Amino acid sequence: MHRSEPLRYGYFGPQGTFTQMALASWLSEDQDALAAARPFGTVALGLDAVRSGEIDRVMVPIENSVEGGVSATLDALNSDNPLVIQGEVLVPITFVLAARSGTTRAAIRGVGSHSHAWPQVRGWMAAHLPDASYVPTLSTAAAAEALAAGDRAPYEAAVCAPMAAEVFGLEVLAEDIGDNASAVTRFVVVSRPGAVPAPTGSDKTTVVLYQHDNHPGGLMELLEQFAARGINLTRLESRPTGSGMGAYCFSIDFEGHVADERVGETLMSLRRVCADIRFHGSYRRADGRPVEPTRTTTDQAFEDARTWLHSLRA
Amino acid sequence: MHRSEPLRYGYFGPQGTFTQMALASWLSEDQDALAAARPFGTVALGLDAVRSGEIDRVMVPIENSVEGGVSATLDALNSDNPLVIQGEVLVPITFVLAARSGTTRAAIRGVGSHSHAWPQVRGWMAAHLPDASYVPTLSTAAAAEALAAGDRAPYEAAVCAPMAAEVFGLEVLAEDIGDNASAVTRFVVVSRPGAVPAPTGSDKTTVVLYQHDNHPGGLMELLEQFAARGINLTRLESRPTGSGMGAYCFSIDFEGHVADERVGETLMSLRRVCADIRFHGSYRRADGRPVEPTRTTTDQAFEDARTWLHSLRA
Amino acid sequence: MHRSEPLRYGYFGPQGTFTQMALASWLSEDQDALAAARPFGTVALGLDAVRSGEIDRVMVPIENSVEGGVSATLDALNSDNPLVIQGEVLVPITFVLAARSGTTRAAIRGVGSHSHAWPQVRGWMAAHLPDASYVPTLSTAAAAEALAAGDRAPYEAAVCAPMAAEVFGLEVLAEDIGDNASAVTRFVVVSRPGAVPAPTGSDKTTVVLYQHDNHPGGLMELLEQFAARGINLTRLESRPTGSGMGAYCFSIDFEGHVADERVGETLMSLRRVCADIRFHGSYRRADGRPVEPTRTTTDQAFEDARTWLHSLRA
C-alpha cells in the first residue's frame, strides 16, 4: 500500500507503562514512529483519538493472563463507531517495587499501583510488607510518576514496570515481585475500519455477539456455529449490554481469518442467528502458531462442496 | 419443457397393486400414459428399466405407515447409477379377503399375500381365521392373480387391494380387514437424473449419507447439520452398507428444496463431513403442506448475511 | 440359579436354517437341549411360544450385515408383553444353490428362497442364471424342504444354507454363491423378563425409544443422552409406530450393561424425556470385545461424584 504520510501512533500511557513496551515491540523497525507516539491517559481517550482521526493507530491492553479481560478496552472498542484490531503483541509482565532514592522498606506505609497490578503482587506484599495499604492509581506508571514528582503522593512506594522506574528515576527496592512468574499481557493495535491485513496462515479474528433474546442456553447455540466448522475459540468473555441485570453480549477471539471459507460461513451463520454481530478484525497471531483446519474445513473442501451443489442445481 | 415424445411409465406390478393405484393418481390427467404403463415384477426390475432408458419413469413404494421403509426400494434406488425422485403419492391402504367364487370362509386353510401386507391384517386373521397359514407371494396382486389362474395356488384366499379382486374377478369375502384403519403407503416416481422440479414452497429432498468412520455417535453430527439450519427430517432409516455388521448408511427425507439457501448450505456441509452423499431429488410434497423456514433461515436472511460478509472482506 | 427343569428351546425353523446353526452354536455344550429344540414357522410364532410359557428360550435373527434389521423380529419383540434378550450369536452366511439330484443348471427356470437371501445372491444369479425367476419362500430352508418333498414346488433350485441341502438330501450345484463374502447374520436368544445376565465387561443393551411428539429433531435429543455419557451405539433403526406416516420409534443397541452406572443414568434420562422406553435386555457381546468407559464415565467416577454431592447436601 502506498502511503505518502507515515502512520501516527498512540498508546495507553504515560511513558513507562507496559503498553509503551508493547508499542516499542510492534514498532521495532520504525523508531521514528515510536518516538512520535502519543500517550493517552485512559484507554477510552486513546480509542476516541483513533475514531476522530487524530491518530491512526493506538496500542491498548486487552487481556491479562492473571487478571482477565480488560473491561475498559472491551467496552470502549465496542461502543460508538466501529474499530478494528490490526495486530497483537504479547508482553511478559514483570513488576518491581520502586521508591524515591533513600526510602527504606520500613518506611513504606502505602503502595501505589493500578488496580490490575495489585492482585498480581498480593502474595509478595503479604510476605514482605503485610502492613502496607494499597492506593489505586490510573496506571502503574502513573504511580511511579506521582511518586517521582514530589512529596504529595499518599504512598511511599510504587508497583510498576522496570521501565517506569527507570523513566522516572526511582530506585528499585525489589525486582520480580509478581506472584505468577509466567504472567503475560496481550495488547492490540487498533485502527479505523479499512483493508483487513492479508491472511498469514496464523490468524485470529475478534467479534462481539448479541443474542436475540437473553436465554443463557443461547450461548450454546452460538458456540455450536464455531464447533460445527472446527474453529477453536481462544478467548470468550461475557460483557453486560447495559440493558438490565443478566443481559450479556459475548466478546470472542477465534482462530482463522475472515478470508477463510470456514470463517466466512461461520460469520454468515452468526449474522443470521444473532441479534447483532460486530466484527473487530482479523490479524496475525503474536505467537505465530499455524492454524490448521481439519480435513473437512479446508478452503478446498468448501470449494468442492460448492461445485457439487452447483452441479445438483444445474 | 418441450418434448416431442411422451414419457413412458412403469410400475411395480402386476395390475391391481396399490402401486398401480398410485400411478393412476399421479397420471390422472394423462390416461394415455397410464394405459401404456408397464408393470414390473420387482422394484429392482422397474428401477433398472429406468436406468437402461427402456422407460422414463417408474412408480414404486418407498414407505408404509405400518411396515416402515421398503428396503428393496431404498437399496435399489441407492445402488448402481444414480436415480432421482420426481414426486410422491400417498395412498390409503385398504385390504380385502378375496377368493374364487363360491369359496366359504370355513374352506380357507391357507392365505396368500405379500410379506408386507400380512402383518397389517394379523389381528383380523387371529380373530376370524386363526387356523389359516400364511403363504408369501411376490405382491398382494400376485396372490390374487395366482388364485384366479387356477387350482395350483397353495392357498384358498388372498389378502389384496380391492382393485386386485376386481381385476382378477375374485369374490370379496371381507372388506377393510386391515388392523390399522389409517394405514397409508407412500409411493415415489423415479427417473434418471436431469432437471430438478421447480421449488413449490412445499417440497422435500431425499439423500443417503455415508459416514467416514462408523462411530455411531457420528449420526448425531450429521443430524446437527440439519438442526443448525432449522430443517426438519420426515424420515430417517439406517441401511447396512454391506461392508460388515454395524456398517450403516442413512436414508433421509427432509423438508425443503435443493434450490433453497438453507438446504444448499446443509448439503454442502454434509458433502464436506460425510464420506459420501447421494442426492435422490427434490420434489413437491404430496400433502401440499407449506414448508416455513424460521426467521433466521429464509433465503433473504442468507443473502443479507452474504452481503455483509462481502462488505467485511472488501 | 437352581433349576430342577432344563430350559426348553425353540428356533425360527424349519431344520436347516441359519437360525438352527445359531442355536447349535449357543447350545454347543448342551446337546440334549439342542436335540429337543422346536422349530417355529415364523419369528412371531416363536416369540409367542416364549410369551405363553410353552418354551423358555427362542433363537431368532435380528440383524443382517447385508439386508439390515429383521423387521419381523424387531416388531414382534416390541409388541405385546415384553421380552428380553439373553444373548447373541454371530453366524457367517454362506449360500449354496441346491437342487434335486440330477437337475442340471440348464434346467433351472425358477429359484426359491427367502426374500432376505435373494438380494445377497443377486450378482451370482445375474452372472450364472440370468433368466431364472425368483420365487419367495417362508425361509431358505423351506425352499429346500419343498423342493425335496416332490415335484409341486414352482421352481427347480433353492438358495439355502449348506446345512439345509444336507438335511433335505439335495445336491449342491454351486457353493459360496453369496455376493458378499463377509456377510454375517446376528441372532438373539429371547426369554421372558427375569434375572438379567451378570455384567461381563463386554456387554450390550437393547432398548426401544418413543418420542413424545414426532419432531424428527427429537432423535438428536435422544442420541445426546448416550453421547453425554460416552456410550457408543452399535445399531439404530427407525420403525413405524403404526400411528401414521412419519411416526417412528427407534430400536437401539448400545455398549454397556444396565448394571453400569453410566448406563443406569442414561436409561433414567431416557425414561424422563421419552414418551415411552422399552428395555429388551443386557447381555454379553458375541465378539467378546471389552467395553471401555472413558475416564469420566467409570463406575468409580460416578460413585465419587455421588459422594461429593452428598457432602454438599449434608
Add this chain to the structure above:
Amino acid sequence: MHRSEPLRYGYFGPQGTFTQMALASWLSEDQDALAAARPFGTVALGLDAVRSGEIDRVMVPIENSVEGGVSATLDALNSDNPLVIQGEVLVPITFVLAARSGTTRAAIRGVGSHSHAWPQVRGWMAAHLPDASYVPTLSTAAAAEALAAGDRAPYEAAVCAPMAAEVFGLEVLAEDIGDNASAVTRFVVVSRPGAVPAPTGSDKTTVVLYQHDNHPGGLMELLEQFAARGINLTRLESRPTGSGMGAYCFSIDFEGHVADERVGETLMSLRRVCADIRFHGSYRRADGRPVEPTRTTTDQAFEDARTWLHSLRA
C-alpha cells in the same frame, strides 16, 4: 438452628457505599446486627475476615448491570478456603455529584470516584463537565470521605451514592447522573461453608468450573450438562486461572437448588467431566421469581425414573 451468639456482619465499606445499603436491606429486621456491622476497605479483606472467623457474614458486590462481574469478588471468593453464598440483594444504582459546601460546578477540575462508577456517568460528565479529569478512588464512598476530610483530595467533586453525600455532609450538586436509569448492582452475603439454606422454589446456585484441558470448545460440553436437564444459566463469566494466557475457568450462576434432583445430577456430571468444580452455595433469588422445572425434570420425574431403573436391575 439454635445459636446463642448473634451473627457478626461485615461489608465492603466505608459507610455510605451501595454495599452498606445492600446490607441494610438484608438486615432490615435486625437493626442491632446492622449497627454492629464492620466495614472492610476491600472485598478481599472482608472475605478473609469471614475465612478467619473474625466475622460470620460479609456483604460484597458481585455483578453490575452496566459494568459486569466484579472480578475482585469472583476471584477472592474462589481462592483459598471455600466460601459459600447465603443470599443475594439487588440495589438500584443512583449516582449524585457531591462537593464541599459552596463549591460551584465551574470550580470542578477533577472528579473522584470508583473505577466501576465512572463509566456509568460518562455521558453526563461529557455533557456537563467535559473538561473535568477523573481520579480513581478505592470506592465511591471513599471519594466522598476524602473530599469531606479536608483540602488534600486531588479533586473538587465526588461521584457517589446519595447516602454517602449525606453521611459525609457533602452538598449534592446534581442528582441521578447515571447514564443508565435502570442500572442495578447485585450483592451477595458470604459465609463459611455449613448448612445450605433450605430450598424455596425460587433459588439459584453458584459454581466455578475448571476444564481438564483448555480447548475452548470444552465450554460447550459443560453448558450441555445444564441444557440436558433444562437448567437456565443467569450469569456466566470466564476468569483466568492464572496458569497462562487463554487458561480460563467459568463462574456460573444457574436456576435451582442443590437439593433439586435435576441440579444434583447436573452437579455430579460436572464433577465427573470437569478437572475441578467449586460449589459456592444455593440460595434464594432476590427477585423471588419461581423456578419451574419442565415436565421431564421435576423431582417426581427423577424419582419415577429411579424406581423404574431399580425394577430393571432387580
